[in-house]
Amino acid sequence: MEQDALGVAVIGCGRIGGLRANLSAAHPGVNFLALSDRSRTRADVLAQKTGADLVTTDNLLAIRDDRVGAVFISTPEHDHRDSVIQALEAGKAVFVEKPIAFSLEDADAIIDAVERTGSELRVGYSRRHDRRWMLAKEQILQGRLGEILGIQSRVYNTRAQLLEILKRAPDATPVNDVLTYYVDMACWYLDGIRPVEVVARAQSKVFKAMGHKAADVTWAIITFDNGAVVNLGISYVLPATYPTVGQSSRFEIIGDEGVILLDADNKDSLLFTDRGAPHSYVPDHNINMMFMQTTSAADFAVGDYWGAVASETRSWLDHLMTGRPSSHTEPRAARRTLAITLAIEEAARTGASVKLPA
Numbered sequence: 001m002e003q004d005a006l007g008v009a010v011i012g013c014g015r016i017g018g019l020r021a022n023l024s025a026a027h028p029g030v031n032f033l034a035l036s037d038r039s040r041t042r043a044d045v046l047a048q049k050t051g052a053d054l055v056t057t058d059n060l061l062a063i064r065d066d067r068v069g070a071v072f073i074s075t076p077e078h079d080h081r082d083s084v085i086q087a088l089e090a091g092k093a094v095f096v097e098k099p100i101a102f103s104l105e106d107a108d109a110i111i112d113a114v115e116r117t118g119s120e121l122r123v124g125y126s127r128r129h130d131r132r133w134m135l136a137k138e139q140i141l142q143g144r145l146g147e148i149l150g151i152q153s154r155v156y157n158t159r160a161q162l163l164e165i166l167k168r169a170p171d172a173t174p175v176n177d178v179l180t181y182y183v184d185m186a187c188w189y190l191d192g193i194r195p196v197e198v199v200a201r202a203q204s205k206v207f208k209a210m211g212h213k214a215a216d217v218t219w220a221i222i223t224f225d226n227g228a229v230v231n232l233g234i235s236y237v238l239p240a241t242y243p244t245v246g247q248s249s250r251f252e253i254i255g256d257e258g259v260i261l262l263d264a265d266n267k268d269s270l271l272f273t274d275r276g277a278p279h280s281y282v283p284d285h286n287i288n289m290m291f292m293q294t295t296s297a298a299d300f301a302v303g304d305y306w307g308a309v310a311s312e313t314r315s316w317l318d319h320l321m322t323g324r325p326s327s328h329t330e331p332r333a334a335r336r337t338l339a340i341t342l343a344i345e346e347a348a349r350t351g352a353s354v355k356l357p358a
């Protein structure tokens with residue numbers, strides 16, 4: 001299915017849609033770019049930066065344009081379903097940001113549309129496309145760990161970033177919006193092995209006092225059907241000016257013949273400046289000290305974009321143009337990840353273990 005040129009539409013022209021649009025505009029195979037956002041101003045500003053060919057507030061107009069073959073859905077988490085289904089029904093290849101949706105009902109409606117239309121859908125679990133995690137997958141594929149016995153991972157970020165996320169998605173929590181990346185990777189590494197049970201505990205003080213349902217700290221254990229145990233934790237309650245500007249994490253994989261230890265706190269990538277530096281995600285939030293590689297999406301530097309979302313976007317466009325296999329998350333895997341994050345929240349809320357259906 002090789003093709004010489006590809007038209008792209010980006011629905012949702014915010015932070016991540018902006019990255020997708022800039023990266024698409026710079027891709028040598030992309031010959032047409034359509035942008036749609038419910039805010040005309042946002043779409044217009046991005047169109048000026050990218051030289052887009054079509055700018056609209058009518059998502060369907062962009063999706064159905066005959067010159068468009070591939071569609072990025074970069075709207076907020078709770079607002080993926082309609083545009084994804086419309087694009088699948090229009091016969092376009094679709095890439096939706098993570099999580100696939102916030103509810104299993106929405107995820108099932110999307111998967112139904114994938115099966116009905118036969119159109120391709122991939123989900124933006126960009127953490128996989130950070131070189132560290134991609135190399136870990138390769139070592140596992142080469143059998144260097146033997147059988148995986150367990151995984152432990154935890155991710156930290158500041159309360160400033162969670163409060164920014166809540167502005168676009170009031171139902172977001174650190175678990176359904178961020179730990180979801182780490183659930184995706186754990187299941188990717190344990191490919192073919194079924195998660196069966198979740199236990200979790202959470203502490204809620206700071207965000208609760210602000211009126212949010214997000215917990216301050218959540219720890220979970222997921223058991224797989226071969227007995228493998230995966231311990232995942234998250235806290236987005238670190239002080240607002242702590243130097244992380246995205247995700248600071250550890251990810252450790254223990255096999256019966258080997259081990260991988262990923263230290264992604266990025267404390268070794270330090271900037272300190274008296275002038276203050278802008279936060280990559282939170283507007284008007286200048287900080288003096290920054291762990292530079294913690295931006296989890298991608299950074300602009302010296303004329304181009306670098307980081308997980310840049311690699312992920314380019315490789316999806318390459319995949320569409322060349323037919324080469326890709327490592328992007330498939331819809332059923334994204335649905336399973338959603339079911340696990342929902343189970344983590346339920347287990348933390350009730351204190352009971354949650355069995356995961358087959």
Ligand SMILES: NC(=O)c1ccc[n+]([C@@H]2O[C@H](COP(=O)([O-])OP(=O)(O)OC[C@H]3O[C@@H](n4cnc5c(N)ncnc54)[C@H](O)[C@@H]3O)[C@@H](O)[C@H]2O)c1
Nearest residue numbers: 012013014015016037038074075077097098126168296297
């Ligand atoms: N992979 C990553 O690194 C990463 C990082 C952050 C966010 N995300 C994901 O990207 C998605 C968007 O997050 P963001 O940070 O870009 O949000 P954002 O608020 O910056 O952008 C969302 C944009 O969508 C527009 N919009 C909202 N509803 C719309 C609709 N129905 N039709 C058209 N436009 C609409 C808004 O006006 C806004 O411009 C979310 O799913 C989020 O989880 C991914």
